[in-house]
Amino acid sequence: MHAASRDALAKCREKLQGTIGQKSDGGATAATIGSELFQVVEVLDADRSLRIAVADSSAPAAARQDLARSLFGWKVGDATLEIVLEAVGQSWSNPRDLRDGLVDLGRLSLLASAAAQGQLATVEDELFRLGRIVAGNPEFEQALADRQAPADAKRALLGTVLYGKVTAVTETLASQAVVRPESRPAEDLDALSRMAAELQGTSVADVTSAKDLSDEQLSSLKARLGKIYGKDMAVHLSVDPTIMGGLVIRVGDEVIDGSVSGRIESMRRRIP
Structure with a gap:
């Protein structure tokens, strides 16, 4: 990310941490925010013109926020909407950075929910092991990385490996990673595992x-x-x-x- 986007992401992370920190619900709010942010990302991935509009730094921040509110206000909860409005109100270097920033915030939210449940170390290990499984099976990884394959098909394929074997947080994080347009499954899973480790201070x-x-x-x-x-x-x-x-x-x-x-x-x- 360029400097402007790094600054924007830092402010959004601070907002996210403040929002999650106010809740004492065992990570439920964090889990909901994470899942809903991923839903927002999917909408932006599917509509390039919308992706550009909500990140257009030449437009007033209030106008971008009004657009985001009209699109997502009825699709996500109030806590998630606050994070989305904070994000689109910032000045990002380009639309992709905004989109990647929302992915980062979604991942942090879900990992925070795992931490609140005492599962962060487990999630880290599960993500790493899953990454090794994917990396060790080129055909499986190629199928997950196929840009032409429908997202639901890739989720279903991944589900054949994950079902009943990992935590809900790991499953959500992994499912989102493999449906990204530029997905590199093994690398993305490794990055997620490292993020989990860093949050534990390791x-x-x-x-x-x-x-x-x-x-x-x-x-x-x-x-x-x-x-x-x-x-x-x-x-x-x-x-x-x-x-x-x-x-x-x-x-x-x-x-x-x-x-x-x-x-x-x-x-x-x-x-x-």
């Missing part, structure tokens, strides 16, 4: 192992990484037998390659 370590790790090994690894980086860590584990042994650990831009294949490659580079 950093993410992407760990690749030649074989699965036990719960005890994962706990030990988390503790060691926490000491190294001085913060709580969430470990996202992927299994890749081709590394032959050891671990490859990525935290942000830093890579620690302790794999057997990595050591062999390092030796090859040193041999003249």
Whole structure:
């Protein structure tokens, strides 16, 4: 996002946090806002002229808000409408940034509802595991990313994997991710998982192992990484037998390659 849009999003996030913070309903309001914001996004995705009109910074903010109120006032609750009006009243760099901002706010709302229910860590793990499932099945990912496929068909396909196996928040977040016009399912699910981790105040370590790790090994690894980086860590584990042994650990831009294949490659580079 450009600077103007980042500023607009920051103000909208502040508004959202204030709205959710006023409620003590176990995350119900946050969940409703998140789901309804996704409905608003779907309407904007389906109508380019409308998307441009509500983000037109050359028009008075009040006019844009009146348009949004006439369109969504009877479709969403008062709390959601307040967030929508706050968003369209801001100056965004382009219509896409407004749309992406609403997606961000919807995701934050749903993750806040998970946090209120004590499910945020579970949602983070479910989103990560789902992302690995999608990434490991190219045909499945291609079907979910197909821009020509109807949204309902993609939701139904995803539902065959999710039904009865994940929390309601995870299902809603994942379903919205795969129906986005520019959907990159595995990447979007990974981004959602990282967002959930950040809201818990943790950093993410992407760990690749030649074989699965036990719960005890994962706990030990988390503790060691926490000491190294001085913060709580969430470990996202992927299994890749081709590394032959050891671990490859990525935290942000830093890579620690302790794999057997990595050591062999390092030796090859040193041999003249």
